[in-house]
Amino acid sequence: MTELELVRYVQSPEKMRLLSTVLPLLLVVTGCGVKQAGQGADAGVSVADAGPDETDKMFDSARVIEVDITMDEADWDSLRLQARGIDMFFGEDCQAEPFPKPYTYFSATVHVDGVEVKQTGVRKKGFLGSLDPNKPSLKLKFDEYVADQKVSGMKRMTLNNNRQDRSFIKQCIAYAVFRDAGIPAPRCNFAHVTVNGNDMGVFAHVESVKKPFLRRHFADDEGVLYEGTLSDFRDGWSGTFEQKTNKTEPTTAGLDAMRLALQSSDSELLAALEPIIDVDQFINFWAAEVLIAHWDGYANNTNNFYVYNDPTSGQLRFMPWGVDGVLADANPFPDGNDPPKVVYATGLLARRLYLLPETRTRYLNRLRELLAQVWNETALLAEVDRMEAQIRDIVTNDPFAEGVDVAAEIELVRDFIRNRNAILTAELDAPPTWDYVLRETFCFADVGTITGSFSTTYGDLNRDPFTVGTATVGGDIHGSTIVTTQQGSRAGLNAAAPNGPRVEIHALAWRDDGMLLFTVFSMPPGAFMAGLLTLDFGEVESFLYEYDPIADEGRVIGYLADGSLTLSSVSTTPGGQVTGTFTSTLIEFPF
Numbered sequence: 001m002t003e004l005e006l007v008r009y010v011q012s013p014e015k016m017r018l019l020s021t022v023l024p025l026l027l028v029v030t031g032c033g034v035k036q037a038g039q040g041a042d043a044g045v046s047v048a049d050a051g052p053d054e055t056d057k058m059f060d061s062a063r064v065i066e067v068d069i070t071m072d073e074a075d076w077d078s079l080r081l082q083a084r085g086i087d088m089f090f091g092e093d094c095q096a097e098p099f100p101k102p103y104t105y106f107s108a109t110v111h112v113d114g115v116e117v118k119q120t121g122v123r124k125k126g127f128l129g130s131l132d133p134n135k136p137s138l139k140l141k142f143d144e145y146v147a148d149q150k151v152s153g154m155k156r157m158t159l160n161n162n163r164q165d166r167s168f169i170k171q172c173i174a175y176a177v178f179r180d181a182g183i184p185a186p187r188c189n190f191a192h193v194t195v196n197g198n199d200m201g202v203f204a205h206v207e208s209v210k211k212p213f214l215r216r217h218f219a220d221d222e223g224v225l226y227e228g229t230l231s232d233f234r235d236g237w238s239g240t241f242e243q244k245t246n247k248t249e250p251t252t253a254g255l256d257a258m259r260l261a262l263q264s265s266d267s268e269l270l271a272a273l274e275p276i277i278d279v280d281q282f283i284n285f286w287a288a289e290v291l292i293a294h295w296d297g298y299a300n301n302t303n304n305f306y307v308y309n310d311p312t313s314g315q316l317r318f319m320p321w322g323v324d325g326v327l328a329d330a331n332p333f334p335d336g337n338d339p340p341k342v343v344y345a346t347g348l349l350a351r352r353l354y355l356l357p358e359t360r361t362r363y364l365n366r367l368r369e370l371l372a373q374v375w376n377e378t379a380l381l382a383e384v385d386r387m388e389a390q391i392r393d394i395v396t397n398d399p400f401a402e403g404v405d406v407a408a409e410i411e412l413v414r415d416f417i418r419n420r421n422a423i424l425t426a427e428l429d430a431p432p433t434w435d436y437v438l439r440e441t442f443c444f445a446d447v448g449t450i451t452g453s454f455s456t457t458y459g460d461l462n463r464d465p466f467t468v469g470t471a472t473v474g475g476d477i478h479g480s481t482i483v484t485t486q487q488g489s490r491a492g493l494n495a496a497a498p499n500g501p502r503v504e505i506h507a508l509a510w511r512d513d514g515m516l517l518f519t520v521f522s523m524p525p526g527a528f529m530a531g532l533l534t535l536d537f538g539e540v541e542s543f544l545y546e547y548d549p550i551a552d553e554g555r556v557i558g559y560l561a562d563g564s565l566t567l568s569s570v571s572t573t574p575g576g577q578v579t580g581t582f583t584s585t586l587i588e589f590p591f
Helices: 013-020 022-030 055-059 075-082 170-180 211-217 253-262 266-275 279-291 350-355 355-373 378-393 408-427
Strands: 064-070 108-113 116-123 137-141 156-160 187-196 198-206 225-228 305-310 315-320 445-457 470-477 482-493 501-512 514-522 529-534 541-548 553-569 577-588
Touching: 022 577, 055 408, 064 137, 075 108, 075 116, 116 305, 170 187, 170 279, 170 315, 170 378, 170 553, 187 378, 225 253, 253 266, 253 305, 279 315, 279 350, 279 355, 279 408, 355 408, 378 408, 445 482, 445 501, 470 501, 501 577, 514 553, 541 577
Parallel strands: 064 187
Antiparallel strands: 064 108, 108 116, 116 137, 137 156, 156 198, 187 198, 225 305, 305 315, 445 470, 445 577, 470 482, 482 501, 501 514, 514 541, 529 553, 541 553, 553 577
């Protein structure tokens, strides 16, 4: 599943992984202190003291929650195969409203640590990057069919599948860092999940951001909560905010006020913002995002965050979400330059505050404080050790662990923790400028069609595709018909893919202008079977790449979506036949 964006471009780790398949091909064809339940103190953050919380034991870091789900097999198949349609990103008005949710609840009997809960509502969850049909992230709603049904005081559970985290431990670490920084953030521990007797492996059990969460962190839970998904406080960008509370009284008042304030001049900006947002609280949140390298959060990708209009202060407060892509350096920009480590400023609020000398200084000083007061390497490394020991046996049967060296992935987390202080301190001594232009709409553009076929054998992906297979590649790009002179294909296993082994099919063609085109299809081994496969950023990832051998430069022309791949013969035996056809719309990301 390709995520949408990285930094100010749609440039994700998985997209970069797909592009990495280009390099071997070109060589062939051209000859070239963490406390799990802790709560820090932050200026302006009011945590309601309601006494002992029955739900605390469900987030005890010393426990792995056992969750066993039993439901009708047909319902399970329907649930796991539900997916968002890529058409939600087409059209000039794709940002006009919150993204649709295609997921529905199904009834199941659930055992939570042996406690039976009948008629529990179970549904799939996720936007794009975390979607998986075999191990989906799940929402359990105990009171969906039975009023007031709870488990240990909880009406629901959120179980994240760790699809984008091959170490399996990043989410709980990240939320703990946010909490220690004084940011309201979900509690988190691990869950071991089985469905109809099938071992689904390790999930991150993350506290749902609902009314009970608000009561834990604010004196008044009657304010309006919004979830930001590719959302920003800009004209034409705020429509994707989803109102999560007080839905009978829909309002965008707080969002509109922020949007208008951010249109103020530099000299008037802070005066315009102060009544609307606790600026110091946002700076703290922003610095914490950067501290853990949350590239897919608000400051860097205007994604995965909540804002709460706190009725006590009348101000907006930011909270984190979707922190599975953290504790690792972001990929380079498409131009090959490394993004800054010490600042993310793609989100308009972060951008305006960083470009204003006074608040840039406040932000940099807060980041220094977090490094000194929160980034406790000894405690963080001890937490990594504890988590690794806790999940070691369970992860053995996890579908996402197949072919993955989980211990090596966890070691990369340790390396990040050990090196983070030095990396950020070096940039803090000479803070970078932020001179990147604001990105445009993220709505997709239809740039043409692509059709073709291939016939090859299964084997090493470093083989010369023009000697081991045939292909046809046709269609049009920006209105120009594709004309080719020589075609080839190959298929095989990419065992070193970052998110686990992937079967890949490459269909190549030299265009009549001397450019090399090739189409890449990538899928988990379990999806590599004869039949019709959908091209919609689901299991099968696919893109069209163009390479100029004279300039030694290449680019992604577009991604295949709203199309299909038909495999007529498949084999994973070396030398076995792999044949098929494909047809699809070719789409282009706007960044």
